[in-house]
Amino acid sequence: MTLTVAIIGRPNVGKSTLFNRLVGGRRAIVDDTPGVTRDWQEAEASIGPLHFTAIDTAGLEEAAAGTLERRMRESTEAVLRRADVALFLIDARTGVTPLDRHFADLLRRSGKPIVLVANKCEGKVASANLAEAYALGLGEPLALSAEHGEGLSDLYDALAGHAGAEAAVDAEDGDRAPQGPLKLAIVGRPNVGKSTLVNRLIGKERLLVGPEAGITRDAITVDWTWEGRAIRLVDTAGMRRKSRVEAKLEKLAVADTLSTIRLAEVVVLMLDGTLGLEKQDLTIADLVVQEGRALVIGVNKWDLVEDRAKALRAIEDRLEAGLAQVRGVPVVTFSAATGRHVDRLMPAVAAQVERWNRRVRTSELNRWLEGALERHPPPAVRGRRLKLRYATQVSARPPTVALFCSRPMSLPEDYIRYLANGFRESFDLAGVPIRFVVRKPDNPYQDNE
Incomplete structure (x- = not known):
């Protein structure tokens, strides 16, 4: 099995920056605003010859039961339980905070191997604060700068001690990789139930869900198998009309979603059945078609629709008029919350992918x-x-x-x-x-x- 490394710490210590550095690309949104990351996401990472799975997590915070922040913390604790080793990040420029001490105590009691990482060690102030980290009782801190890539050799040494032989992959084995999984993106406006659908499909509460709109920010990838076929599900941030997107974080999240659409093979455009097909839905659908992706319309919250025949007819009529360049896009109705008819979605996706791959003599x-x-x-x-x-x-x-x-x-x-x-x-x-x-x-x- 591959070594699994969880990156943990309070908000804004550079967890997502380190995650992006290790996986070799901008997989997680990075911003100075604390609490950008909400759902954890994983990807294959490496430092030199050492290959492992890295998991970026939400910032650890004290929060009341029932709040989004508390659900984020519980999600991070679940990641810690499945990880082989945890990187506990602190901000060397700020120094050790009471919140760092509190969560260091929790990590010690977890029984997991912990590597203490002092991030943002670029200047003299950071070096002076490094000595404070010994007080956390987690051993010698590794001085690192995720933004500039400094100190990765020391991190390699620390992780190599926890890695088995399987973590080091020979270059000769690169050509024997199996055929890649089907890339399936779930897109739509905010609060239409994208994360709920992903959780329902994979059969567990992998993604944070709740009544709050816009919980998902990063495009979260979840590997899954459906009827023996490898599927790479990607949950994305909700896309509002361009005129309404003002906050910097939302712009970054939408850009992440657009990138996901370009890399996907098939896209499920989720609608809220109680609202029907709106102009923004057609805009997203047109974008998917312009990118040449296979498209399936998923109508969620169908259990809340009173006149279903009328609602479905209205959606199909509007698709015919507003998306005439791809007539006949399949429409699947279901309820992600209850699971009713969710089993109809993947057969429709598989059929559409088969058409998308078809060749005519x-x-x-x-x-x-x-x-x-x-x-x-x-x-x-x-x-x-x-x-x-x-x-x-x-x-x-x-x-x-x-x-x-x-x-x-x-x-x-x-x-x-x-x-x-x-x-x-x-x-x-x-x-x-x-x-x-x-x-x-x-x-x-x-x-x-």
């Missing part, structure tokens, strides 16, 4: 094209009829067709849409974005220099 494609041209010939431009020679599918994910035309720049956009809609309908690609790339065929009689 060139012979079938050109027989279809011949029929499409007979039904509706291309227009004449400046008195000359455009000639479409042939077509071939050049890629999938999404299906992309190269169409060879005598004058590519003259082929109208509405005729390309006609072909895309016909292609989608003829080859059972409902709801899948289709891309047509119009090219000019090579002239065999033209000299090639």
